[in-house]
Amino acid sequence: METDWAIESENLTRAFGDVRAVDDVNLRVRWGSFYGFLGPNGAGKSTTIKMLTGLLEPTSGSMRILGESVRQDQEQLAIKKRIGVVPENLGLFDNLTAREYLTFVGRMYLMPVDTIQQRSEDLLSVLGLQDEHKKLTLEYSHGMKKKLSLAAALLPNPDLLFLDEPFEGVDAVTSRAIRDILSDFVARGSTVFLTSHVLEIVERLCTDVGIIAHGKLIEQGPLDELKQDGSLESLFLQRVGNHEETRVEVSWLKDRAV
């Protein structure tokens, strides 16, 4: 059943013992939007994305992904077939080459071999990995692993893409390549949900943002409306907390004496 939202959650909560890592989060992600999910370290971004992708079970609350209600007692294979995920740990097998890994993922989505090969060539070429076909992924740099994981997520041509920190630890060239691919992906009407610390990239790419802190969603909506005349950074600092207020002087760092 189609709704207005590609992702929708009601009071989504995840507790670890006494700690509520995600606390009553009500997400609304529009179809075809580029949604940036922001928050400081330990705010609950990765926990939220894990719940949305079925990697972690919520303590309470409900979710709808691509219009389908997510039931925890089922394996949700139908939803998984329509989404692509770049998980936090990237999910790669160390002892496979890039092509082998893409073949594996493609076959898991039950794609025809010819299609897998064609798309793999295209993706590896666009992401600059075509010359690394003999290398095992354990020999890849962190950035190359990120690109391969993104290629695997894009391979089945999903309707919705979840990316957990796709720009963390990647160089400027790789970052540009990823941004271009994602922009094209959204332009054709698909939805991207990404978490990131890099505010500049989110500001440049995203149409919508959500800000989470201490497990609570404290801001959500179209980026232009939220930041109004200011920048995303000022909005983020204003909502999450200003460093100036909590700053502690390290006086000895100002002295040259040892």
Added chain:
Amino acid sequence: MNLEQLKVLVWVRWRIAINQLVHGGSVGAVLSSVLGVIVIALSISSLVLAFGLGLFLLAKVPASTLIVVWDVIMAAFLFFWIIGLVTELQRSETVSFEKLMHLPISLRSAFFLNYLCSWFNLSMVAFLPAMLGLALAQIVTHGMGMFVVLPLLASQLAMITAITYQLRGWIAALMENPRKRRTVIVTMGMIIMFLSQAPQLFNVYVMRKSRQSRQTSQQQLQQELERYERDMSDLRQELQEGQIEPAEFNRRAAEIEPPVPSPATTKPPSLDEQTIALLHAALPPGWLGLGVKTLAQHRYWPAMVTTFLAAGVAAVSLRRGYRSTIRYYRLGHMHTVRSGAKHSAPDPQVTNKHDASSFRKIHVPGIPDVVLDFTRIHLRHLLRAPEIRMALLVPPMVVGLSLIPAMFSTHDELSKMPVIYRPLLLMGAGVFSVLSILQLLMNQFGFDRDGFRTYMLVPLSRRNLLLAKNLSCLPIGFGISLVMVSVAQFMTRASVDGYLGTIVQCGSGFLVCCMFGNFISVLSPMPAATRTMRRSRVKLVNVLLHVVFAMTLPFVQIPIAVPYVVYWLWHFYGGTRWVPVYTLSSLVLLAALGAVYLWVLPMQGRLLLRRQGAVLRVVAASQD
């Protein structure tokens, strides 16, 4: 699961194995190929051998022998299977759930496939053909009724593998926390060591009981014999003195019973059949032996019942294993913060006070404070690493589990040993204890891994760096030695001079090991895989160097024997025993070795300075 997906999962496992082989280097590929051929040969030969054994040797043996044969096979299989389990735990799962959960795949089927793949290991390759061969031979020799042994064997293996797979999942979940991971590995290693030593301990216990029983019986027999001789002598005397007639003598002589050796001296105690059957029924690994025995006696029900029971246990274990795996991944149980735990920031003043008090406590003349601080930090690092704890615990455990029972069993012989030779036993315990930290001393930088960068950057002379590293091992090595020598002293009752002298000797042994270990640590560092003491990516030259060094070590340790020779000569030529010759000569040797150590250390420091870049390249590379 879709059949296509199943095929892809099998394919990906195969690709991973092939890639590991091909990308492991030419030597690795050759070694793996050779190993593969050996494994196949082992598998085929164990099948043929077991079949032949069953056909020709076990065809006519009684059912009570068959149960022993199957028990031995099952015990050996279990032992190797558990060792394989621990080894496997140190690696990550080839196709872990974490890498599949975001894909459109049925996790139930993936779990089952992973379980099936857990069957493919060396223990199974070696034992399954042997068990199969033996079972087939018994079908041939005992008739088709024995056919039930095949499902019985299958269910038994399914039960063991399912239980261990469930256990593996549980332990793997525990090991998610890196600190717990190392502790789990250490604990598992210790459990295996104790299990492997259990027969030895049991044997020592039984032998001791048997010897005691034999001695008691012999004493009783002797008393009986003396009583018999005395009575007969009295009777003969009465006959000679004419107090009794020959007829009376014969009658009374017949009444006096000659002593008969008690059964305890002629036959070892044994369990009756009913107890054996009960024990086998109570212990699931014994079900296979019990089933085979009853099948050989043409009783089918026990075998069929144990088959169904084992299959049931396997099914329940798999179900529980699946549920706990899913719970672990999807409920994130291992990330759970303990309920009621307080989250408060540490009081910086308290922390600083604690740190400040723990430092600057001890001042040792001649050793700079910075070296002592470094020593304390390194010692803490050593003591907190469970893999190092395990490596340090193994030798005392080996000594404790094998030497001490042996000493107990030969206590009488030890008490008869001349006092002059007893320090040799103490020295053996001491030398063994010092050698226990040799693995650490011979690869001092390997276990620093990336931390070696810090050592390179600290403004500490390389001489002092080596000194601090050696000193940090001293409390460990000396502590183990002190305990072991004291235990040996308790057992052997050596002289006070022998005891004190041996303790000093341990210091000398430690110094020699330090000098030796410093050289090899600098010249031939070995990379150690993270979280283990296992060496990884080792070059052949380094291995050869370590072998040469290890072979040289006994010769280097020869000076340690000098104080004992002095002690022996002193006593041999009738010197008074009130002079502590052994302790004094040991102290002289220690002082001499200390001087040599202080002379060698700056040289070793300069060598480290020259080679520290090379050492860093070896030890600090990524090991995962």
